[in-house]
Amino acid sequence: MKNIKAIAGILLIFALGAASGSIVTHMIARAHLESFISGGQHAREDVIVKRLAKKLDLDNRQLEQVRTIVHETHAGIQQVRKQARPQVEALLEQGQKRISALLNPDQQKKFDKMIAERKARRQRDDKKGS
DSSP: OHHHHHHHHHHHHHHHHHHHHHHHHHHHHHHHHHHHHHTHHHHHHHHHHHHHHHHHTOOHHHHHHHHHHHHHHHHHHHHHHHHHHHHHHHHHHHHHHHHHHHSOHHHHHHHHHHHHHHHHHHHHHHHHHO
16 A cells, blocks of 8 residues: 555656646747747847757858848748738738628727737837837
8 A cells, every 4th residue: 555655746746847848938939939939020030040059050151141041041931021012901801801891890899900910019119110
């Protein structure tokens, strides 16, 4: 009987350790992701450059060249997004109108609220990125 209790206790301690470890790992990963997303362009570029420097063992000259390339690439991507944004917004608006036509008045109110929240979030994100 004592052996069963001891084994059960050890298994319980092991299970609790594994559970707490996975929770902490999840929280850390989530925090890293949130800081990456909310950090702006400079923070994202830094993460990319640091990862490349570590995995590729870049020297100082290569590091600065990679940093320049990453920055120029991000600037180019932003330009493409700005150019494509009116088309994307037009497509979103068309889809929203089609969905709205299917909804009853209560659903339309909820849908309109969802759309307004998306637009507000987009405006906040645009201001952060500037």
